[in-house]
Amino acid sequence: MPEREMSSMERVLAVCRGEMPDRVPFVLTSREFGIKCHGMKFSQAYRDPDAYVASQVGLLERFGLDGVYDIWCTPAVDEAMGAHMLIPEDDSPSVPDPFLERPEDLNKLQPVDPQKDGRLPYLLEVVRKLKRAVGTDVPVIAWASPPFRTACMLRGMVNFYQDFHRRPEFAKELLEVSYAACVAYGKALVDAGADIICTSNPVANMDCISRKAYAEFSHPYSKRMWGELKEHGAKAVLFHTCGRWLDRYDLVCDENIDVVHCDKIELAEFKAKYTERVAVMGNVRSVMTLLHGAEEDVRRETLECLRQGAPFGRYIASADCAVPRDTPPANVQAMAGVVKQYGKYPLQW
Ligand SMILES: [Zn+2]
Numbered sequence: 001m002p003e004r005e006m007s008s009m010e011r012v013l014a015v016c017r018g019e020m021p022d023r024v025p026f027v028l029t030s031r032e033f034g035i036k037c038h039g040m041k042f043s044q045a046y047r048d049p050d051a052y053v054a055s056q057v058g059l060l061e062r063f064g065l066d067g068v069y070d071i072w073c074t075p076a077v078d079e080a081m082g083a084h085m086l087i088p089e090d091d092s093p094s095v096p097d098p099f100l101e102r103p104e105d106l107n108k109l110q111p112v113d114p115q116k117d118g119r120l121p122y123l124l125e126v127v128r129k130l131k132r133a134v135g136t137d138v139p140v141i142a143w144a145s146p147p148f149r150t151a152c153m154l155r156g157m158v159n160f161y162q163d164f165h166r167r168p169e170f171a172k173e174l175l176e177v178s179y180a181a182c183v184a185y186g187k188a189l190v191d192a193g194a195d196i197i198c199t200s201n202p203v204a205n206m207d208c209i210s211r212k213a214y215a216e217f218s219h220p221y222s223k224r225m226w227g228e229l230k231e232h233g234a235k236a237v238l239f240h241t242c243g244r245w246l247d248r249y250d251l252v253c254d255e256n257i258d259v260v261h262c263d264k265i266e267l268a269e270f271k272a273k274y275t276e277r278v279a280v281m282g283n284v285r286s287v288m289t290l291l292h293g294a295e296e297d298v299r300r301e302t303l304e305c306l307r308q309g310a311p312f313g314r315y316i317a318s319a320d321c322a323v324p325r326d327t328p329p330a331n332v333q334a335m336a337g338v339v340k341q342y343g344k345y346p347l348q349w
Pocket of ligand 1: 320
């Protein structure tokens, strides 16, 4: 057991490597919540890198978090490849219409230069400024799109799922083109100072595609991408499994990732099955409890997560998804308090 207090970086990486930290790390997907706490609108955070960095540093100090999140923009690579993106005044950006209506449109896609194209230079500037602000002791966590998600958005969900049967070769060609763009941006994130790459793939869960389709069209591209980014210097990869993933966690755990940020699972059960391969992060309910619950509910649920997740390490305390924008700060404080009080190793309860 370490005698001195670890830095946030040491604490989080210890958990990723299967070593014991001094206490359970506390990490929240906090982009929306931080923007609101700082009194900003989304659109402002996409114009003013210093304001966004200040919002993340503010959360770090106020709640004792063990990492900061970049401002990520889910469709940024899709836009850099040619798709049209919308940034609403106070909501997350999106690509409203499929860019590749017909398979022949594949040649409309452009190769991506992360230093020049679309919003990517701005996102990279935020990561550089975040790293400068928090230094080497705190991990900067930056979001990268898996090739499957980008391909799916460029083509449109329904079209892409139909391509699996009607024109699988086209689907794979589109995945390769998306792969090149996603990896180029991922490497630029690492070069800009991202320590941990985080990702999510909500269009590839059990509600969207079969396990068989996942194994063929998503898994190999993700596995290759996370492996390539780690070779490029990413210290860890964190995969947020948004929605239901129960029949494919074994595939997910084999994608060169270090942490599964889970949603709607029993932590103890998950750990019993997968703790040799990955660490787990979660899963206080973000909407039911953090947003709508009382402080007492937050304390009770955080404690239950610690009870299931904390024994023998390999656990990061967190919510089950992004912390909603309008979450009462007192609830986040209540969660932080429980992690600090009961999360120290050796566990005292
Ligand atoms: Zn989620």
